[in-house]
Structure formats: structure tokens, C-alpha cells
Amino acid sequence: MTQLDLKQAKKAISALYKHQANKANNDLLEDETDSSISIQISTHAINKHKPKAKPKKITLKHSPYPSNIEICLITKSNPTEIEALIKKQNVPFIKKVITPLMLKTTYKTYESKRKLAASYDLFLADDRISHLVPELFGKSFLARNKIPIPVKMNGSLKNTVEKTLKCTFAKVNAGTVTSIKIGNFGMKQSEILENYEAAVPQLVEHIAVEWKNVNIIGLKSNGSPLLPIICILPEGKEEAEKKEETKEESKEDEKESEKKKKKVEKKTAEVKKIQKKVGKKNAQKKKGGKK
Template identity: 40%
Template sequence: MLDIKQADKAVKALLGYVEKKGQAKSQLMEEDQHVWLIIATKKFSDESKAKPHRIPLKHSIAAPDAEVCLFVKDPQKDYKRLLEEKNVKGVSRVIGVSKLRAKYKPYEAKRQLCASYGMFLADARVVTVLPKLLGKTFFLKKKQPIPVDMTKGDLKKEIARAIGSTYMHLTSGTCTAIKIGLTSQSAAEITANIETAIPHIIEKIPRKWKNVQAINLKTNDSIALPIYNSLPDEGTTRIVVPGKKNASVVDVDEEDEDEDEEEDEDEDEE
């Protein structure tokens, strides 16, 4: 399990580094940077998922002046009216699927759209068609649209919750990066975000803590500071591979073997 005191020490060290770097340039850092939580797993995920997992935070990392763009079903005017009726604040622009398809077809138009807003939301009913319409730029910049339920009675709360959370984008690799704080926040606020988010993050990882190799903390241009490293599993068997002068050693998780055997049995029964 994560030692929150160790996490707090890493947060303070990271913010100290950012401050020192700013002083070395004889000026404060002009741009607020994100603090990232880097989760390294022991095994690859089965598949990448376009739909991100919402992770609640104690302190929002959305900049007060950040502009938010919302993708909706057609006609878009109906949803603009709906936002006004529900007194929803924080959404700067509403774009319907038809307008997105017609106006933002060229790559450069998509790139400019991606750079124009700090966050993108989308009606959950159109999320599946967006990857093809938006292209890879949004995904490389980790600006995938966040699904929201536009049919909610309390739409104002739904939008506010989406803007105030962070998101976990599972990939087919063994490393996942999650925004957990801002360098403008205090160490206590970032640590509180880590403490709030970790249980929700672990819940989304296959095999949960057993599959977590390490957790690190970093900014875009800093070194990674470790806040958690897994210990060898008690159920690990060491197998010597013969046939070489210096025989190699392979660690095998007995629990995984049992799971594989169960899967084989299930397949045989089918």
C-alpha cells in the first residue's frame, strides 16, 4: 500500500525543484505545470480504451480561466439552449457532430481546435464517433473528450464534476500517466489529491495492487520521484533455466499460474 507520508515528501521535493529552477532563471515559472502520477504495472493491459476513467480529486486541477469545449448531438443549438436553461457555467463553446465533421476535416483545423481549449467534454452518446472525427492529435496531447450525461436532471452538477476531476486513460502498455496536481498548488493540496485518487486508480487496474510495480511523481520536465515500489510476491517461484553456463533465473507468479490453469479448464469445458 502507498505510504502517504512518503508521497508528501516527494511532492515537497518536486515543488522545491520547480521553485529552484524558476529562481535559476531569475524569474518565476511563467506557466503552471501539471504534476503527473506515473503508474507502472507488471503486466500489459489487455487493450487500450478510448473512454477514460473518471478519478475524483480533493482539489480541482482545472485552471479557473481554462476554456472548455463541449461536443454534442445535432442540432447543437438545442444543447446551447439546454445549458442556458440549466444555468451551466464553464462551457465556452458547443460544437455539434455535423459541424465538427464539416468544419474540422483538415489536419491543421483539428490541431488548432485541440490547442484552442484546455479541456474537451462530449455527450456520452457521441463519444464513440469522435476518435475518427478528431484524429490522433487529441490523443497524443491527452485531450480526449470526457463523456458527460447530457440527460442528467442536474446537468450543472454533472458538468462541474467532469471539469473538477482527473482522468485515467488506460493503454495497451505498462505505463499510465495521470494528472494529479498543479505546481501552483500547495504540497498539502497535491498530497490530498493523491490520497483521494489512489483508491479509485487502483480499482481500475487489473489485479489491482498485485499488478502495480511502481508509482512515481513528476512534472513535464523533471526527473521521476518514486513514492511506491512493490516488493517481491510471497507466492513467487524461482525457476532455473538450464542449458547455459550461467543459468538464468525466471520469477513466476504462482497465483498467475493458477489463474491460467483455471482459464484452460474453462476453455476445455466449452
């Protein structure tokens, strides 16, 4: 398996926190609407799996959501019964309970859906009706990446919600780029790093299928550029580049060898020239001696 490069990831996380601090200082009047930190993965080839409405669950070490998260639950059951259960089990995160029927009536218009999407941090849906929800929610929820997460309602609601809050979700799409939330700036940098370490292998499995299909994996926040951590060349390209490098090195070696050869030839020619002169002088001396 390709190394996760935790050292580079740690540097990227530190850079994101510095970027966020500078942004906060420069935009004192700006309302901070999104303090999330995400992993972005791009692949060389389009995902082999068909796009699916049901997102893939990625288990993290720490909850990526803020402590004051507000959740809306879409349920098949009577909302009054669920609200009583929420109170009994002490599940403070769930602030609103609605049904598919309410999505067709109370929240029928685009504007009402848009306001609903903006009002809550996370949407959960009873898995018995989760297949109905994407169509009922529409583009306003897709644009905000708030398609409801399916949850089982036949156990402890509190345990189900708490487990869900320690996960993030990846939507399998038809493109080559996918982002998932792994934290927020209210968390420690070490917690973001641990979530990165936990998420990447799962993300590769669900999105890239195998490591050789990974192009770039990086971290980003709202308004920041992508900070690349892992970059992998397409299969075959790396070998081709190595061959090209070897070829270039061979050319350089040949040039160097040719230079040395010319130097040797030059010196040899000079030596022969000197020897020839010395030979002529010796010959002249011999002739002079005979006289």
C-alpha cells in the same frame, strides 16, 4: 492493501513545488504551457483488460484543473440550444460547443484539429456520441492527451460539469505505464496530497488490477523526473532476495564460526605446547633429584 506512504508522497510534492519554482526563476521568458502534476503508475505485467477508448473515471477530493479552465463541449444537440442552456444555468467554463458534423467539415484537416486541441484545456462529449469522437479527433488529440470525456446530457449541465471537474481520467492502454493528472501548481500542496490519497487505490484497481502487479507509483510534473513513492518487487522475487540474503548471512556466520574455531585450535595448540615444555622440565628435575 499496500500503504500509500503519505509521508513520502508529501516529500515528493514538496520537491516538485521547489523544482517548479527553480524552473520559473531560470526560465523567466518561457511561456508556461503546462503546470499540471501527475501520478504515474507502472506495472509488472501488461493490463489484463483490453485497451478501451472510454477512459476510466477517477474521483478526486479537489478539482485538478485551474480555476480559469476553458472547456469545449461536443454535443449531439443543436449547438445554439446548448449555448442558451449554458447561459441559463451559468456554466462559464464551457467556451465552445461543436458537433460531430463540424469535426468532419470545419475541423477536417490535421492542422485545424491541432489548433482546436491547443485552444481548450478539456473536452467533454455527449455520451450518446462519445463512441464516434476518438476516431474523428485523431492523433493530434491523442498526443496532447485530450480525448473527450463522456458526460450525460439528460440532467443539469452545470452539475454534470462541476462533478466532472472533480475527477481525472485514466486511459486503459496496452502498455505498462499510465499517467493521470491530479492537480496543478496553483493548488495547495495539501490538496495535491489529498488527491493522491484518493486517486491511488482507484488507479490500482483500474490499471494494475491488484497491488501485487504494481511496480512503481510516483509523482511528476511537466519537465521533472519521476519521483517514486511506492516500489513493489515482482511476486516471488522478494522471497528469493530474502533467501539470498539469508544464504549470504549463513555464509558469513560460517566464516565467522570457522575463524573462531581456528582461534580456539591455535590457543589449544599453544596450551598443549606449553604443557609439553612444562612436562619436560618436570621430568628433567625428577631425574636430577634421583642422582
